[in-house]
């Protein structure tokens with residue numbers, strides 16, 4: 374029921390549903406709770422509904438933070 | 450085959466060994482400065498899963514952080530009498546299709562489980578993956594009563610509210626909901642107010658927070674002066690949340706940090722919140738282990754009572770004879786007992802013969818402990 378990993382939107386239909394791809398497996402999701410979703414977006418789906426779209430800039434920021442930690446640790 | 454994705458979207462960065470080691474070292478540095486071990490509650494069962502599956506629990510202990518499981522398992526905190534009411538209904542009445550999520554069917558109660566129940570002729574218990582699927586069944590079976598029995602936190606509630614709204618709009622007369630809907634912030638407040646469990650901070654559930662946002666927890670920092678961080682579900686996400694809590698402890702500055710910013714916005718999901726407010730209202734709900742908590746549950750508003758299964762079928766949602774199994778799930782859910790310290794753990798209670806819901810749900814601390822620690826007994 375709770376897929377903690379994100380999936381990628383691969384198609385959208387007029388009725389507010391669409392397909393989300395999880396490394397090759399696609400599931401049908403309802404996008405009514407996520408207005409403005411586009412094909413190519415990464416989303417979190419829960420109980421058949423997409424509830425969040427991943428923000429790439431924020432993801433990149435966190436990954437940069439990991440790199441900074443690396444520098445900090447190698448400085449020890 | 451070309452690589453599926455750039456590193457941004459693959460999960461490997463959030464699972465990489467060096468990143469995990471660096472985060473653990475950063476955490477140790479803080480706990481060394483604080484000079485005492487910290488106890489942090491991971492509220493959500495899916496975080497419990499990440500901690501066990503990736504073997505982080507013992508590593509964190511070495512880094513000076515003991516993780517304590519919390520109430521974040523909807524199947525676990527739903528009292529037995531919900532299941533018993535559904536069992537009574539399908540065994541006493543014909544032509545009822547009771548639909549529910551898979552793990553709900555295995556919860557043992559004084560009247561058996563939904564899985565072992567033999568329904569009346571024409572009645573059945575069916576597993577669905579979403580409440581929407583239950584509504585479709587109602588459309589396909591106008592001659593039957595279709596009931597959706599679901600338990601969930603804020604993550605699942607919008608889906609159920611959406612389905613309720615759609616059911617009301619389609620005017621189907623044979624669809625009802627028995628929804629055990631629970632809210633995380635009031636439960637945290639009840640845990641803090643009781644003062645029973647000694648913790649230094651919270652890791653807040655990532656996907657509940659996707660819906661409710663950051664503000665919902667501000668009382669924890671302001672009123673109870675306790676640190677906390679919203680975290681995602683990859684190993685590095687959880688460690689990042691823990692690092693934030695540990696830093697807040699060291700600085701003596703509790704706040705609600707958001708360490709899952711790629712998915713959680715400060716304001717949550719406004720559309721989902723509006724839908725919840727349109728269809729549902731808060732009430733004093735009863736939680737397994739935690740008891741009655743003010744405004745901790747949601748139920749259909751009075752204008753949608755036609756969809757309320759408890760009303761349609763006159764269900765008795767009250768504690769009956771309790772199952773005398775010795776299950777201590779209630780204490781596990783409050784962080785007072787570790788699964789391995791339950792005398793039944795791995796002896797009389799295992800995934801094939803669960804004695805309580807914490808050994809049934811994939812978010813249940815007992816099942817997770819059993820699966821990933823191979824039933825090892827703690828000294």
Ligand code: SF4
Nearest residue numbers: 776778791798805815
């Ligand atoms: S191990 Fe089994 S009996 Fe003990 S608390 Fe967990 S679910 Fe209940």
